[in-house]
Amino acid sequence: MKRRNLLKRLAQIVIVLFGISFLTFCLTHMAPGDPVLAMYAASGTIPSEEILDETREALGLNEPFLTQYVNWLTGCLHGDFGTSYSYSRPVAELLLARLWPTLKLALLSLALMLVVAVPLGILSATHRGGIADYLVRSLTFLGVSLPNFWVGLLLLYIFAVQLKLLPVVSAGQGFSKMILPAVTLAFAMAAKYTRQVRTAFLEELNQDYVTGARCRGIKERVILWRHVLPNSVLPLITMLGLSLGSLLGGTAVVEVIFSYPGLGSLAVDAITSMDYSLIQGYVLWIALIYMVINLLVDISYGLMDPRIQEGG
């Protein structure tokens, strides 16, 4: 990626982050319910009107809206995302502690998904119109129509409750606790990716170089693995980047089902307890991570495929 493009992208990221931060700040302001009252209610006391006012003053909640926003934003730029009142800890610290478990879960589910999707997609493409293709396509269709929270519940019921092979609650560490959540996440993604691999493969198989290689008598196996596969995985990389980004933000449902201590379940907790600084910090973090991953994907794309580099 050329330097000018890179700078343009970075500028875009800054603008989007700015917009997202303003949007979430507005939203938390419009939200019904009084955060100060909720804060005291969480600690189990019913404060008098004066104490409420004093706290508001101390937290800067009596300032005009824009002043509050600028104050908060300045804090964020200095790495201070405020303090979560429901956990009584700095927001940045909480988010950082939950980032690693979610990242681990996301990577494991992506790996599981690839192990299933790539062979199935290739099988489907190379046997186009055959029974295998038909079966795989029906399976992917069912896969995209299944709600992932239901898949999660069924897996939990079968493997944890009935067969007692795996733990019901995924709290704490340990690989076995990540299996069910990861399989659940991989399930729906695998359906989407199998279709993608199939399309990409079919497209490559129609290229002239494949016909050329066949004419030269090169074995079909060699053509597939040495030539077609590397060419068709390239578009997958962009998708993988996007998936990793949305997994980091969107695993809430699965994390809740398996009581997995990640970013998603933290966000759900934050929203149910009206912990505004935590919600704002979470949304901003996810936006940043998501966009940085996309940028890295685009850069790596240019490195892997020189044609894109030349085009700028």
Added chain:
Amino acid sequence: MKKAAGFIKKNPSFCVFAVLALAVIAVAVFAPALATHDPYEAVLTNAVQPPSAEHWFGTDRMGRDLFSRVLYGARTSLTASLSLVCIIMVAGTLLGIVAGYFGGVLDAVIMRISDMMISFPGMVLAIAVAGILGANMTNAVIAIAIVSWTKYARLARSLVLKIRSRDYIAAARVTGSKTSHILWKYMLPNALPTILITGATDIGTMMLEIAGLSFLGFGAQSPTAEWGLMLNEGRAYMTASPWLMVFPGLAIFITVVVFNLLGDSLRDVLDPRNE
């Protein structure tokens, strides 16, 4: 009549799925007639009964008849997801056509907002919006609408840009057609088939997202009969009474499959490339 027979013969799969979708809608419409019990009547002495001749899908922890609740759930789910798709389709298409046709500042503003939404995992924002606005079905629909309209805006805009500089549009303008006339009679019909196909294939996805929000507790609230919420309520009783999570999940699954199939076959019918 002959025309209809010809259409059915030409598009058999579309007709089959249309009938299935109508059947699902009929279940929702006639739920009061089909239900064997009042879905909201709690009989605590009759709680968590397994499926029987009296209660076909069993009863939940409040002793409510699960079969009737699943039927009524079709109402909640279909109303919410169909109105959601309509909202994002209309709002997104209008904004996209306006952005594409007028260009300039309007285009820049609409497209930058849509960029912002696309460079961000939608579900995160939807959860945040639904949670902050307050948990109910309307807010869940609003939250998902806020993050989903951009797809239609982009689509409509690109379709408008494609024909904006064509001769017949210039001719219409030169002969003094009003802008509203051009937008309504030329731009909209041109964009409509693609938009409708996208909308139809989106119904299933939207249904899943709404059910997901309800499952997390940010959508329908108790005692509403909603499939996502019912799954969440049944979750705690999984070990002893698995039927509480089997039937609502199955209902979501079947409905989503039917609407996804309908969307796919509608694409085959409307796609001009298939002519």
